[in-house]
Amino acid sequence: MTRLTDFTLAQARDALKARSISARELTQAYLDGIAALNPRINAYITVTPELALAQADASDAKLAAGQGGSLEGIPLGIKDLFCTEGVRTTAASRILGEFTPPYESTVSGNLKRDGGIFLGKLNLDEFAMGSSNATSAFGPVENPWSRANDPAKRLVPGGSSGGSAAAIAARLALGTTATDTGGSIRQPAAFCGVAGIKPTYGRCSRFGVVAFASSLDQAGPIARDVTDCALMLNSMAGFDPKDSTSVDIAVPDFAAAVARGVKGLRIGIPREFRMDGMPAEIEALWQQGIAWLKAEGASIVDISLPHTKYALPTYYIVAPAEASSNLARYDGVRFGAREKGADLVELYEKTRAAGFGAEVRRRIMIGTYVLSAGYYDAYYLKAQQVRALIKRDFDLAWEKCDAILTPATPSAAFGLDEKHDDPVAMYLNDVFTVTANLAGIPGMAVPAGLDANGLPLALQVLGKPFDEETVFAVSGAVERAAGFKATPQVMA
Template sequence: MRATDFTIAGALTALEEGAISAEELTRAHVAGIEALNPRLNAYVTVTAEQAIEAAQASDARRAKGEAGPLDGIPLAIKDLFCTEGVRTTAASRILHNFVPPYESTVTTQLKRDGAVFLGKANLDEFAMGSSNLTSAYGAVQNPWNRRNDPDTVLVPGGSSGGSAAAVAARLALGATGTDTGGSIRQPAAFCGVAGIKPTYGRCSRFGIVAFASSLDQAGPFARTVEDCAVLLRSMSGFDPKDSTSAEVAVPDFRAACGRSVKGLRIGVPKEYRLDGLAPEITALWEQGLAWLRDAGAEIVEISLPHAQYALPTYYIVAPAEASSNLARYDGVRFGLREDGRDLKDLYEKTRAAGFGAEVKRRIMIGTYVLSAGYYDAYYLKAQKIRALIARDFTEAYQKVDAIVTPATPSAAFAEGENTDDPVTMYLNDIFTVTANLAGLPGLSVPAGLDAQGLPLGLQVLGRSFDEETVFAVGSAIERAAAFTARPRVMA
């Protein structure tokens, strides 16, 4: 078994037993990055020397009996998390040379528990996208290929495409991501790995470059549901530096992965049975429900009547918050600065040079819906619909314990296939945005392959702060699916 083939749980056991050292584990991943990253472009910044030093320190702690819960585990960090002394770009030219003088809370906690950071993972610029094609540092390549068309480059999904691709290609044992409308769950599904967006407020947002503050939530990627549970426990917890952080206990998510689903009621939203949904997606969904039924769960049809309004609501709320958050990038305090005749000219030239096309589009949409005369018609109405979407879930969870849906409407698509039409791209989030609008946890589990041999994922949604049930249901699907397929491009 190669060092890069470990799961996180398996690597922790091997490290504890002395079968491998943290330094050996890290060097194996660094070698994989050196070999494959020029092709996949999963990392914007690689911190090989710091990673090896951190691994050596981890081995020293373990030798003294002081190892933490994640000691020696090599991770990729989405380049949206501020890392002290290490460049943080948000995949944008406007932050090309930004080196934070502080560490995000999530990465602080991962370091506290002994994790080793391999580098900063690529993403869609400012997390705006579903393909990882909007990065200022180039597109990320999905390590998977179509069986009958192996030379066509596929997208890894977005915005956390670099994180998902790194985990799938064995360039990290796990990774951090953020999810604003599906940016963990969609790339997880496209790359055949697991990924969870926890409840809004479960993980601190302090030190994460903001996209849409009422929707953004950090979460982990890994190759198994159990590994995601291990990472999420370290990432979670109350943080007084984040006013939206919830002061709730952090349970043992890993223990929940072994729970039985017998007696659980699993909801199936009738509104998610969309016209034109790919037959393979429908078949996998039915198969997933059959697996849960065989495990003793009861399948219940439910209604989420306002789900049909989720995408338009999201694409009003998210750009509105983005236009406010991105106003800070003005060329004065940090980041890119273009010379101008006066302050207004400096602002215009800096933003024109620093922001990519998709970011500019969303800023303009957001500024429009917040402008005088349109605020009530668009933004205020969207917030009311958002409240109705959240109420639908509250009512549904009086009847069921979890909800199972497809994670995406299709398998990974090729670069250029859907990317010319922004609306087509936005439809990639159709199954995922409701969880962000309602602030609920959602897990993507790899559960099968399409006819071209590409991974497909199922999504488990849960009650607020009930990630334990989500992990239990996700683990049951994972065990039944027995997904062992691997991408062709792999370290």
């Protein structure tokens, strides 16, 4: 091993503890990579080199004294949806202006407590609304991977956590925070050939995370492999009295679960995930995944999740409704950007028109519509009822299986210039991921193969509420069987 950025998070942690590398040289290696590649990849909105190096020196002092937390000296990137004390937080929107939080989100605070070093704030779709990172007010993120037959074509990293996934793939961070409301951790992880887990709703605190759809939003990590994700989640997760939906239960040793194996586990294969027009490569990868788990001693069970086809339309009522309510706070009065108005209403209307991008405006208005008098029952109430049926599908499935295996996305990464004319075509990206948000269950994307053009494809593992350990066990088995070692064309 010659380069510092070759270490996985687990390897770097061991090398730091053994003092064979220093936190400062590791951090500097990542900062050098960012300086060289971020102008092209645009994974970071804000880079904080001085803060990072000061943190690294503090970590080196602790490590030299034989102290330090579980992530002491590990360079991390923070999705710019997490409030970071004293560092500008944008949600990739113009409307937040120069907003600089006077407080730290619980999840990023947990990582700091454990010795993580923050390199900067990562790009995303504006307010996490998107599947391509193209709605960011700070410009799109480029996927570090490209097609073998069309290397010049710029591809999307997925979204909304496009900066988080691209930074891991291009080795511009060892671990990143991300959030997932309909697939925003798993879809970009899949597109960038890295691992990402959306934990159970309530596992990670939402305090200090800019809210999109509060009943669906959940923070989680994106990292190089399944073990690195487990180490990140072990730090990020945990009860927080500041989030009323945070659940007060013990955080198990996720990293230990990765090696557990799948012998005796029942793996459900939902027949409704076999979509019309699904590319043959995706189907083949899914069959391969089934064969891998069978070979490792799992039993394969056919299951039915009959309301799957209604999940996306349900999501596109529930999420915009919650967003229209959550984003009412951006009115130009207490923080963020302000446009002048002759009166208060004009100030609100002009600030929000200038501050929000087109997709955010569209979703706020859809949400306003489905919550408005006369339409509430037909849309919002109906969607909440279908959501209950989607959750019941999973409750019934758990009687027959311990985890579920599906493809993570319906395709590999697409071009920066594709799918932007039709909102519904863009929304279909989340067809395999969104049910987990509606049901509140954990799901993980694991890189498992390459398509004919050399782009990464991933499998998704879903688990029971608060049974991330089984999700890690199954994901670990998929990862070992797949032996995914490919790397992107652009990498530090």
